[in-house]
Amino acid sequence: MDIIGDRTLRSLFEEKVSLHPDKVFIAFEDAQGSQTTKTYREFYDEVLKLSNALLDLEVHAGDHVTIHLPNNIEFLTTWFALAHIGAIMVPTNILSSSDEMNYIINHSESVLLITEEDHVEKFQGMLDQLPTIRHIVLTRFKNHSTTLLNFDHIIENASTDTSRFPKVLTEDVVGMLYTSGTTSKPKGVQVTNANYIFTGELMSKSIQVTEEDRMFIVLPLFHGNAQYYSTMTALVTGGSIALTEKFSASRYFKQAKLLGATVGSLFAAPLRMILAKDYDTSVQENPIRLIMFAQSIAEHQLNEFENKFDVKLLQLYGMTETVGIPLLNPLNGVRKNLSIGRPSIGYEVKLIDEDGSDVEQGAVGQIAVKGIPGRTVMKRYFKNEEATRETLQDGWLLTGDNARVGEDGYFYFVDRVKDMIKRSGENVAAQEVESVLTQHLAVFESAVIGVPDDMRDEAIKAYVILNKGMSVTEEALITFCKARLAKFKVPDSIEFVAEFPRTPVGKIQKHILRNSLSIK
Structure with a gap:
């Protein structure tokens, strides 16, 4: 047995609720600045109610449900409710166009759409083109509708009984994340219970997260980063989440202080945006001890950020398909943040040429990650066997990214193969x-x-x-x-x-x- 065992998101959540029923699990700030908290027990009760409400709407194990929401508590409730009944969430970008959403909903064969009033208009004009959608549910909905379901209403009188729930297995798919398509249509990356739990275990041990930590989520929840590295890390450790509806460069550290966040996750662009804002010396007194980040940033910007905000930066490398982080800088070793780090727990990483052969030391090659589909790397691409065969080869996941290994043993990102x-x-x-x-x-x-x-x-x-x-x-x-x-x-x-x-x-x-x- 490996570190995942036969656990599922359902069994993991049950365990954490039994250990920390009255502990705050989520501290949320919406776009207007209003703050809400949910304890493990409060959140779990809503998950159970929504699970039963979804069963009443005839959402079954294996069904896909499209989530088209900004960061909010209802996004998380829906994700875990679907996992409880063996259904599969399809999280999407609220900025996606009608055409993009048309493709994803039809390709995924989603039976239900959960969104908000601000975004429902893009779907109403194409309902006749979405034959699999049976209902649309709106969160934070205050008006009346005869055709749209109200999220709060459907769970208000729902049961918390678990006897109706089907059996779920560790390698069942519970998430399908669509990669952004630049030269072809987006591909649906299938993510299992085991994938999510493995990532939480990997990240918590690599960056030493404990139940006292609160993961700061300002990146969109539909993206793997927020799901894999922050949400799952908090849940595996019995920690908590500080969630904001939107990223604010000027308020990032102020929000962290208000919400009690201790570990952040950003990309290079948000880091630069924070640096570009007028500096307030009071932000040095913030609870953030570490920020994980990805993508290239100049050395002087790295140094300026760490000095100004008194926080450690830790560059890593991962992608939707790898699920976990195969490469990262060591927290307690030498952090070389111009690199993407060294191989992490549970992964083997090598560089290969166009023929699939290992490249010589110092040469540029494509990053290949050894992993087990459905456990440590994605299960497959949905309805795309050709792309699956091209990406998963003989136990290795080919990333499409080029890197080189320095004499120091650290990997240095070079570019996307196509770039x-x-x-x-x-x-x-x-x-x-x-x-x-x-x-x-x-x-x-x-x-x-x-x-x-x-x-x-x-x-x-x-x-x-x-x-x-x-x-x-x-x-x-x-x-x-x-x-x-x-x-x-x-x-x-x-x-x-x-x-x-x-x-x-x-x-x-x-x-x-x-x-x-x-x-x-």
């Missing part, structure tokens, strides 16, 4: 160029892409956001790069912009930058 630029026969990693650009004190952030070039296959184009109140010319930045990069890696052109197109967790959407060029 490598081919220039005059040479491979150029966009992130290497971006790293140099952000070393310039006038540069806040950069994004580098390859653009078609008749002579050199691809030319290198950089987009740059400048720091507030600072200026620099294109020529000066190119000269700066020439002093720090090989000639073939120097940008051919630089365009200054006010902002980048981003995903909800702050990743730059380079495909949109490329498409905008092709349209011009």
Whole structure:
């Protein structure tokens, strides 16, 4: 037996409620600044009521239910209620368009949609195109409707009886997270009870979370980061969650203090946004001891953040498909936050070339993660056997990300395989160029892409956001790069912009930058 055993989200929650019935499990701040708390017992009673209400709505084990909600307590209640009856949540981005939601709902064959009044309009015009949807349930709904169900009303008089619940197994799928599609339709990543529990165990032990900790969730709950690394870590340890409806760069540490948060999780873009705000020395007195983060950030920004806010930063690497974190910097060892760390508990990681062979020390290769489908890595892609075979090969998950291993044994992210630029026969990693650009004190952030070039296959184009109140010319930045990069890696052109197109967790959407060029 491994560390997961035969546990499920249902059995795990039952255990924690028996141990900590009166302990606060969730401290929530909504978009208006109102705060609510739920103890383990209060939250669990609502989960049981919603589980029975869902059964009354004929949601069965194996059914998919689309959750289209901002961060709120009802999102968490729905996730765990579905897991209790063996159904599968399909969490989605509230910024998704009608067309995007049409695809996800139909592809997942969802039988129920849970959303809010602010978002219901995008669905009402296409209900005839959603043949599997039987009901729409609205959370935090104050008005009357004859066609839409009220979340509060359906659980108000529901039972907490568990005798109707079906048997659930550790490797049953309980979540399906859609990856953002840039060159193809989004893929549904199937996540099991075992996957979620493994991640909670891995993270709690790697960053030493205890039942006294409160995980700070400001990233969207529909994303794997908030589910895997924060929610599950809190639950496995019997800790708690500080949840905000929206991320606020100016209020991040103030919210942490108000909600009693101790461990945060961010991406590079939110870190930069916090740094860009006017500094208040009082925020040094905050309860956050550690912030996990992903994606590249300049060394001077890392140092400035840690010094200003008196907090440890810990870069890691993971993706929706790996579920857990296969690479991270050691909490008590040497933190090299320009790297993505070393292999973590329960994983083996290697770098391979295009033929699948291991690369030599120091060479660039694709990150491959050894794992067990449905336990330590995703189970599969839903209704996509071809993509599953391409990603899961002989016990290894191929990530599509390139890295190199330094002489120090740490892994250094290079780029997405698809983002490598081919220039005059040479491979150029966009992130290497971006790293140099952000070393310039006038540069806040950069994004580098390859653009078609008749002579050199691809030319290198950089987009740059400048720091507030600072200026620099294109020529000066190119000269700066020439002093720090090989000639073939120097940008051919630089365009200054006010902002980048981003995903909800702050990743730059380079495909949109490329498409905008092709349209011009």
